[in-house]
Amino acid sequence: MTSRHWTESEVAAWVDGALSPEEARRIEGIVAQDDGAQAYAEAVRKSNAALQDAFRSPLDEPVPAPIRAAIFGEPGKVATLPRARWTQSWGFLALAASVAIAVGVGAGGLVWTDDGSARIAELGNAAPDGPLYYALEILPSGTLSPDGVRPMLTFRDADDRICREFEVVGELANEFEFGVACRNARDTWHVEIIATAPPTDVNPEFGYSPASGPAADGLDAALDALEAGEPLHPEEEAQLLEDGWQSL
């Protein structure tokens, strides 16, 4: 200790990557030769790693619904939205009030906005070079694509087709779209259902009010018509993803 030519702060800063290249080289040399410096560097490293372990759980969890709502809701308003969770089944769609629902087999052409802007999800086959196709084809459920598409869960329908429930977020404040697309022959993803909850549905106190009326009835009927099976287990989904959905 008497002739120590390093300080704990210097060694810690070296471990933290906070030194200039010259300083880092100097401390690196010291650590290589000085048992005390080496032990301290190791202690700092262990301490950092243990702290990272102790608080890492949020990194492995999906974004909680109230936080998502705070981000995609209106500024200053905090709404508790009945957000879909990939671990849940169909119930979530029925929670969104006044959902506008489109069901059909027509090719595209469904426009939700008056301004005619392009939508990520429309009924019909998803464009193979588009963001929806990308997300459905390669992302595990629960993962958000850079374009705001998140596959929620995967199931098989009555015809044993692979279908995926998805949401599209971030296009417009407060607006979420939910949809279902099924994978057909020739590697196409066909959007079967879209439901959208417009901004006006947000009740700042209670979130969306319970679903009722013809829209919810129509959605139920559409899901019944698909005869959606239970969501696939994540491991099964992972295997299908790895095999390019070809395991059948």
Place this chain on the structure above:
Amino acid sequence: MQNAIRQEMVELVPRMRRFAYALTGSKDEGDDLVQAACARALGRLDQFQPGTRLDSWMFRIVQTIRLDRLRSQRHRYHVAAAEMMEHVSDGGAAARQVEARLTLDRLRAEMATLPDDQRAVLALVAIDGCSYRDAAEILDIPIGTVMSRLARARARLMGRMGELG
């Protein structure tokens, strides 16, 4: 542009939650903090300078709200931290617990007993991997202060957590 920022913000949420968890010692309290920070940020988007780092700005808002709350709830918080310590000490007496788990529990509890300013620096640098300069900017303190607070926080943690040192 707003939508792009919202998108970027939602991608930052896991890191913000981790930061808030480390600051508060409680995931629920931390999530509440992150939610409040997001709402505040979106209400003040005009103050965000495009081209600067959204993560630093968001972390600063989390920390600011945290300090505001501490000022009004200081007493309550310290009671909570003390209770947490007591609980963990009981757990430590149960030698059957898995050692690694116990270490992380104790570490979280020790983190909660650090002074607020030291805990914030440690959360940014040791856990989030911020550079000293970014930490200084987020906390609005000089780099030298970042280093001295880090040194004190580590001395205290390592002293208490003998097995880590």
